[in-house]
Amino acid sequence: MSVLDTVVFPVAGRGTRLLPLTKSVPKELLPVYDKPVLQFAVEEALAAGAKRLVFVTHASKPAIGDYLRPDDSLTETLRSDGKARLAEALDAITLGRDVEVIFTEQDEPLGLGHAVLMAADHVRGDAFGVILPDDVILGEPCLPEMAAAYDSGHMIAAMDVAAQDVKKYGIFRPLTDTSLGRVVRASALVEKPSPEDAPSRLAAVGRYILDTRIFDALRQLSPGAGGEYQLTDAIAADATSMNLTGYRFSGERHDCGSHAGLLGAANARAAEVTQAVAAE
Ligand code: G1P
Numbered sequence: 001m002s003v004l005d006t007v008v009f010p011v012a013g014r015g016t017r018l019l020p021l022t023k024s025v026p027k028e029l030l031p032v033y034d035k036p037v038l039q040f041a042v043e044e045a046l047a048a049g050a051k052r053l054v055f056v057t058h059a060s061k062p063a064i065g066d067y068l069r070p071d072d073s074l075t076e077t078l079r080s081d082g083k084a085r086l087a088e089a090l091d092a093i094t095l096g097r098d099v100e101v102i103f104t105e106q107d108e109p110l111g112l113g114h115a116v117l118m119a120a121d122h123v124r125g126d127a128f129g130v131i132l133p134d135d136v137i138l139g140e141p142c143l144p145e146m147a148a149a150y151d152s153g154h155m156i157a158a159m160d161v162a163a164q165d166v167k168k169y170g171i172f173r174p175l176t177d178t179s180l181g182r183v184v185r186a187s188a189l190v191e192k193p194s195p196e197d198a199p200s201r202l203a204a205v206g207r208y209i210l211d212t213r214i215f216d217a218l219r220q221l222s223p224g225a226g227g228e229y230q231l232t233d234a235i236a237a238d239a240t241s242m243n244l245t246g247y248r249f250s251g252e253r254h255d256c257g258s259h260a261g262l263l264g265a266a267n268a269r270a271a272e273v274t275q276a277v278a279a280e
Pocket of ligand 1: 112132135168169170171191192203204205206230231232
């Protein structure tokens with residue numbers, strides 16, 4: 001079994017920051033040039049070897065399931081209409097028969113920690129992945145490189161942010177010199193600290209490899225920052241008994257939960273596609 005047999009995708013959020021774009025289209029299905037936000041996350045999980053994809057969703061977002069389910073009649077119609085290239089484009093996003101897709105619901109917006117806990121019954125193995133699809137990472141796929149570097153405990157993608165931005169992220173308290181190597185050992189993670197209280201400027205990004213013992217910590221959580229059950233707080237509680245590491249990933253992260261991030265991702269993706277076509 002691959003270390004990342006299971007990857008969890010918390011996709012229950014209403015995407016209020018992006019209204020009216022998200023009034024009837026889930027933010028995970030907004031376009032990044034040629035593909036929806038969610039497609040990048042799914043491809044990254046598959047590249048990391050995942051065989052079970054767990055989507056923690058909400059009843060108001062049936063389009064997520066519609067997107068993930070294969071549509072054989074559409075593919076057949078495209079083929080019989082002589083549109084083989086479009087049919088191929090759909091085939092390319094169809095999940096293989098060896099990949100299991102599970103949906104579970106988070107009825108109330110109680111936080112990321114609560115969302116991940118909703119997936120507990122569906123996780124196999126000693127460790128599993130979590131991808132926050134809003135964080136689109138282009139270039140080198142992030143979760144596979146983390147899986148290759150993962151040893152034990154909790155590992156989270158990490159990047160430096162400006163001092164004024166620490167309040168938007170989980171922030172590491174590093175144990176080692178953060179300027180050396182990709183793997184940074186840390187003693188704690190603090191959710192959305194003020195710049196004065198931040199233990200560093202090394203921020204958590206939406207890719208996690210978690211020891212399944214995280215579920216015990218999640219069950220014992222009290223509400224944290226913003227009154228929500230924070231995944232960061234469960235990770236911090238475990239940091240006293242298991243390894244906590246940040247992984248400085250190679251790709252380029254775009255915050256697709258914001259308008260500017262969506263635009264930046266679309267431009268970067270357009271450049272990627274143009275380059276790939278030129279190289280054909
Ligand atoms: C979540 C996490 C935070 C992390 C961020 C990365 O916050 O709680 O620790 O740094 O994702 O995108 P959110 O952006 O959902 O508020």
